[in-house]
Amino acid sequence: MSRPRISLATALGTLLLVLAACGVPARTEAEGATTLRLALNQSEDHPSFVALENLAERVSARTQGRWNIDVYPNENLGAQQEALQLTSDGSIDLAVVSGPQLENLNEDFVVFNLPNVFDSIEHQMEVITDPAVVGELYSSLQDRNLTVLGGFTQGARNVYSVHGPVTTPADLAGQKIRVQESAVHAEMLDLMGGSATPMAYGEVYTALQSGVLDGAENNEVSYVTQKHYEVAGDYSRTEHLIGIDYLVANTGRMGRMSPADRAAFDQEWAAAIAEFTALWRSATEEATAEARSQGVRFHEVDRGAFRAALAPLTERALTTERAREVYAKTRAAAP
Ligand code: GCU
Numbered sequence: 001m002s003r004p005r006i007s008l009a010t011a012l013g014t015l016l017l018v019l020a021a022c023g024v025p026a027r028t029e030a031e032g033a034t035t036l037r038l039a040l041n042q043s044e045d046h047p048s049f050v051a052l053e054n055l056a057e058r059v060s061a062r063t064q065g066r067w068n069i070d071v072y073p074n075e076n077l078g079a080q081q082e083a084l085q086l087t088s089d090g091s092i093d094l095a096v097v098s099g100p101q102l103e104n105l106n107e108d109f110v111v112f113n114l115p116n117v118f119d120s121i122e123h124q125m126e127v128i129t130d131p132a133v134v135g136e137l138y139s140s141l142q143d144r145n146l147t148v149l150g151g152f153t154q155g156a157r158n159v160y161s162v163h164g165p166v167t168t169p170a171d172l173a174g175q176k177i178r179v180q181e182s183a184v185h186a187e188m189l190d191l192m193g194g195s196a197t198p199m200a201y202g203e204v205y206t207a208l209q210s211g212v213l214d215g216a217e218n219n220e221v222s223y224v225t226q227k228h229y230e231v232a233g234d235y236s237r238t239e240h241l242i243g244i245d246y247l248v249a250n251t252g253r254m255g256r257m258s259p260a261d262r263a264a265f266d267q268e269w270a271a272a273i274a275e276f277t278a279l280w281r282s283a284t285e286e287a288t289a290e291a292r293s294q295g296v297r298f299h300e301v302d303r304g305a306f307r308a309a310l311a312p313l314t315e316r317a318l319t320t321e322r323a324r325e326v327y328a329k330t331r332a333a334a335p
Contacts, residue, residue, distance in 0.1 A: 027065040035068040036093035039083035041075045046225045047279040055272040062264035079200040088144045093253045099244045100182030108322045115310045118242040133329045147251045152276045154243030161215030165299040166236040169193030175214035224287035236299040
């Protein structure tokens with residue numbers, strides 16, 4: 001009886017499957033594969049992590065394993081300020097950072113961090129993917145070896161407090177509210193009636209719990225994935241701004257991709273942005289439902305009063321010609 005014959009293609013296919021199952025990469029560093037390290041401050045159940053993991057998979061497949069991305073969640077590579085510095089140094093390759101972090105490197109980025117600058121997520125996404133608006137801005141950090149690749153929405157940010165609802169600016173009197181590390185956001189929160197306390201994301205839970213903070217402001221997804229609802233159960237829909245998270249890359253490292261691999265990366269990144277925006281909507285609904293089931297109280301607020309209190313900020317924050325130009329284009333694109 002003759003032995004069953006296995007074709008070379010089948011044998012190779014099986015070997016690749018076995019290697020993949022063992023977690024052995026298709027290519028090693030010596031064979032020209034590169035693994036990019038990406039810093040993220042969110043947990044694994046946040047839609048950024050999900051969209052970036054999917055991006056990593058597609059980029060590996062499209063470049064036949066020449067380019068791989070390892071996503072490190074939970075500030076494992078450092079909080080955003082540090083991760084940005086490490087990306088600039090080339091110690092790591094990619095980082096997701098919130099808008100205010102870039103405002104600290106180039107004040108023109110302030111435009112997209114302002115309250116009431118975007119009317120909706122659709123408006124925001126249209127602006128931040130339009131090269132005629134953001135082209136120069138995204139390449140303005142080359143002296144730091146940083147390139148901004150684009151961004152994910154953070155949705156609307158709202159105030160939450162350990163002391164009950166915040167429905168008017170007067171409710172925030174005397175309350176220490178955490179803001180991101182940005183002078184403009186500190187001023188924003190003060191104008192909203194509270195006392196701004198800038199702090200890194202990962203420190204907020206403990207600070208709320210220990211009484212160092214009275215509250216914070218963030219979207220529903222962060223409020224739930226960071227478990228802040230456990231210590232601050234009143235969530236007030238101030239919707240004072242729609243935030244943005246940027247994916248920032250080390251320019252030198254990205255420059256090592258062949259044009260074809262870079263084109264594949266760019267296509268997959270554009271797909272990741274679209275995937276993220278779709279995920280965002282369901283994640284927000286799920287987070288809201290989860291918070292309700294945990295006993296969180298949601299409150300409608302006097303949005304007009306907050307808007308009026310914040311009105312002077314825009315004029316004061318737009319200090320450069322470029323920022324004023326980007327602001328004008330952004331508002332012109334409003335529906
Ligand atoms: C959101 C945003 C993060 C940011 C965080 C914060 O979760 O997606 O990038 O760091 O807010 O308030 O610090």
